[in-house]
Amino acid sequence: MSEIVWAPDVVEESVLLAERRLPPADARAFRRQRDRIYRELEPDRREVRFQTLHLEWFRRLRLAAILEQTIEAHGAVLQRVRGCAVARARSNREAGADLVDASQAGSDTDRRPMLLLQVMPAALLDPAALAGWLQHELMHVSDMLDPAFGYQRTLPSSPDDPVAGNIVRDRYRVLWDVSIDGRLARAGRDIGAKRAVRAFEFAATFRMLGDRLPEVFDDWFDRVQPTHGRILAVAGNPGGRPVDAGRCPVCRLPTGAPFDSAAGLTAPVEALVRANHPGWRAEHGLCLQCRDLYEARHADFARARGLHDAGRLEVAAPHPIPIE
Amino acid sequence: MPYADPESDDPQELVGVELPGSEAQTREMAAAFAEEFAQLGYTRAQILALYRRAEYAGAHRAWRLLGEDQIVRVVDESLAVWGRIRRVVIDAPACGAPDPPTWVRRRS
Amino acid sequence: MPTVRNWQLGREMSYPYDARFPSRQFAFVFNINRCIACQSCTMACKSTWTFNKGQEHMWWANVETKPYGGYPQWWDARILARLEEANPAGQVWGGAPADARFGPYGVFEGTTIFEAAATTLTPDSARVLGYLPADDEWNAPNIYEDNPVGKRGVRNQLDPTGEQLPEHKTWFFYLARICNHCSYPACLAACPRKAIYKRPEDGIVLLDQAECRGYRKCVEACPYKKSMYRGNTRTSEKCIACFPRVEGTDPETGGEPMETRCMAACIGQIRMQGLVQIAADGTWAEDRQNPLYYLVHVAKVALPLYPQFGTQPNGYYIPPRWVPRPYLRQMFGPGVDQAIDSYVNPSRELLAVLQLFRRSNRIIDRYEIQEGPKVYEGSLRGRKVELFNDTVIAFGRSGREIFRTTIEEPIHVRTNAHANSI
Structure with a gap:
């Protein structure tokens, strides 16, 4: 150079x-x-x-x-x-x-x-702070240049769902930072109080891991030899559950989370989904957002019907679905 | 216009510190703006616009905390006193003005 | 180090140079109760003086949202903290407010930036206690002051209801600032080249570009951070108080002194600027019919900004009446309570003088009031209000009348019960 x-x-x-x-x-x-x-x-x-x-x-x-x-x-x-x-x-x-x-x-x-x-x-x-900062930054660069790491500048994104892209990028950044400071610590470099800082960031980003959070953090900080693909896999699906990369049959939007089977949906809610999507059957499943949406709608209708029946609402409940 | 959540260690970003505030102070702030602008000759619609528009953070915050009704009341109270009068400004003739000199009359 | 008399502090203080007073002093009063941060002043200044390459970060006039805002960021909190470090728990006022032009707010018993320097800094840089703001503190004035953070993924659009926090949950006020053209300027004291001087005719503080060698000592020293470094010329620059206008050389006024661009552009009508007469001892000479003299020394509604810094600033503020008093006392000194009381319950004369704000772009040298009949008596939120059809007449430096204001005629508002009745 x-x-x-x-x-x-x-x-x-x-x-x-x-x-x-x-x-x-x-x-x-x-x-x-x-x-x-x-x-x-x-x-x-x-x-x-x-x-x-x-x-x-x-x-x-x-x-x-x-x-x-x-x-x-x-x-x-x-x-x-x-x-x-x-x-x-x-x-x-x-x-x-x-x-x-x-x-x-x-x-x-x-x-x-x-x-x-x-x-x-x-x-x-x-000098001390600069050296610490540089060794971290240069490890990023080292990863980017290492064919075994397999770095790709652009992360996969969905035109339908820019928010998901941002979330994945944030998680990617946190995981990468954790793994870098972990590798520096393993190499005997002085990283000061960085472990606690990274643990805090990790906990804030991967709340969905629940009880497994400390264990996963320790794994990434103390053991994992990361690659681009491995970081991306965890960033895209932190829970490690199987991902159905397709679209929700109800809202047609791509979903990062697995489809929920319709198990547990009450009959009136199922009927409400079918009323909007005549071809849909419970076994097709639906995404979590749709499930939340239809359960909430049903609750609204039920409340409106209740008010109507009690004589406190002049307009009849707007949906013919029977209330449980 | 920032697009991301705040980063606490970034000096460019807001460090949100709760400061003492009370409803009484908010009312006083709302009243002060209403009285000042009523004195300046602003109309009811102009003054209310100050509160309704998010750009004027102080007034708008008062509007959101106290609600439209209370702000309207504050504005109307102020206009009931200060809106009674209209001040006029009469400019003296310019130096070397033609004869007879022109006195320019304008609303404040 | 010589000692000088600081009338705002009510005592003598040390200053690197002997006192020299101009015959008249550039001064201004800003009524913060009216400011809505429209930034017209800011842009008037920017478009007149600081639109060139290398001046991108410069805002000689700015308006910041208090309590969160500051340009550069946290300028006042940082210098207050340094003073507190230098004199822990000692930054207090004592004595009693005097009805005099010397010490009207009592006596400041703490340490000024000049005095703190002598006790805390090494001799070489010992003239003024200050700090040099970093790049990121100068960048992005007003960022995060008012508006909450926008939604993720929604670009170029304000969040209309501000639901995404953080949001400031407190009182606000807008602090408009320019160089205070201090009587004891910290920038002047700190300059190793003596490139900064105070004009004897109007007290405007100027920085000689031919003499400046970019030491940035003025930037570090000015507690108000109104001296700024320009990277491409490698010199510092500051507000020049639009001196050609103040000198009356603008053809529009035929020789009458004219207010600065930032004053003239103020649509909220919060500003009044003038030239006050200075006595031999550095206090304001009695000039009863000068509107600034009246506001500062008679009605006592206008107070200096952070007088405890010790520079004897010539910018005065009518404090916002809704803000917690401890905050205001720190910012404007112990005169706050009396100032707000006078402002909220204005005398007939104060009401008249407040009508002089922004009615003309000429500097008002003197006013007269011709008393008229009472046109209204009532109450507003528990306070007695009396309105008189007084005529206020403003005179310029030459003694010629500039304008007069009066009341058109009372408007009688019918009660709802009689609305539309004939």
Whole structure:
């Protein structure tokens, strides 16, 4: 991999922030040089001089050191990327590592992707936190580059159900983060209090696991060697129940959850479904949402009928289905 | 306009902190807006629009908490006093104005 | 460090430079009770002064929703916290409010940002206690202040009823802010280049772009965070109080001083700006018929924003009457109770002076009231209300009348019982 390319605004801002911690004599020396550049009125020359000065102090203050050392320690990653660029993140949310495909980067012969790191300049001044953050981010990149992991940039989505796509993506992110911090811990890296943080996120995302939650979390943190497919399988169906990938025969929408057989539906509710869908039979089953819907509708009708019978509702109950 | 649920560690996001508030304060807030805008010469419909539209968070929150009826009452009470009068502003003639000078009269 | 007299704090305080007072001081009063955060002021300023490349994050004039909002985020909470750290439990007021131009709110017994710097910072940076906001604090002003988070998957559309939380369950008010053109500016005190100066003729605080070398000490020092760094020019910039207008050089007014863009654009009519006379000791010289003097020193309804910072800001606010008093006392000092009481039960003169807000884009130098007959007497929510057909006349700097306001005629509203009767 060639040298790391630093965006000038990352370099400048981190130097200006670092200046505040310099011994007074050094700070004065930096300012003497920098102040002089303001006398240069030709904009392009002035810009070049600012960038040169900031880069010089960036090197002198060794602000790149932790990031460069950490990346160099990831030899496997380096061999698979064409280069690395560092850009400015303006918030924690923007900060992260990603791969830019060769085609996007306008490559000629080298088809390897570029490694793009977005960091907040202030992060360069906190070596311990930066190193921890980088080892996590680089593990993401390492997975993305590992053929055995089988990473695919786009997750399956349904045009009928964008919400399901978001849910799967959130679960994917949490599982991936858990497995990364778990693998780092297993490798003897110091991850601080991350286990508790990940356990909290996991519990918030996979509430449906109920009593099995701690056991599944421990498995992912302590044992699982994840692949894209394995993460996706759990993200798509955390309960591990068999999934009928078809559509609900009543609402025709795709469903991530298995169809419920109509067992347990009361006769009036069954009749209500049939009244709307004459071809439907109990053995076809229906999705949970439809089941909830028709049970709720039936309850409404029953209430309306009750009010009507008690003389408190002038309009007759709107449905002829007999009330239990 | 955010699209996702808040992330508590993101400084860009709201940190929701419950602050003391009471119905009395909400009423006072509602009354203050009604009185101020009645004094400015706003019509009943204009003032009520302030409460009904979600863009004016303070007034709208009062409307949602107290309900349309109470807000209408507050507005009508304010208009019963301040809506009685219409202030007019009369601009002095501009410097170097032609003779005779024009006094411009306008509603406030 | 020299000492200066801070009339808002009712005491002397240390400041890096000797006191120098302008003959007149740019000052303004904002009536928060009326502000609906329409952001007309914000956009008037933005479209006049900060629309260029590199200024994207700059809002010299802004309106933030309190208690949650702030631009940059949490500016006031952060500097208050730093002061509290410097002087734990000591940021209190004592003494009694005086009926004087010096110390009208009592005596501040706590520590100002200048005094805190001397005790908590290393000598090299010891002029002002402050902090440098990070990128993400400048970004996205007003985010999450008012509107609840939108629904998942529904883009470009506000949630009409705000059912998806979080939602603020509390009182709101809107705090419109510009540079306070302080009498003891923290930005000026902190600048290592002496690039910031206060004009002797009107007290407007300006930042000399030719002298600035982008040290950002002013950004760090200004407790109101109204000095901002511009990355592409590598200089800091701040509100210039639309000084060409204040100087009266706009051809529209024929030499009369004109209010700033943000003032003139205010559709809620919450703003009044003026130039007040300053006495030799730095207090406001008595000028009974100046509307700002009247609001600040006679009616005492307008109060400085966070006077405890010690910069003697020249922006004054009529506090919102519905907000819990402890919050308001922290923000505007101990004068809050009297200010709200005066505002809620206005005198005949105060009612008249409030009619001067935003009737003209000229700066009002003096007002007169011609008393007229009483046109209404009644009560509103338990308070006695009397309305008079008084005529209020506003005069400009030259002594010429700018406008007068009066009441058209009483409108008699028939009761429902007689509606439509002939």
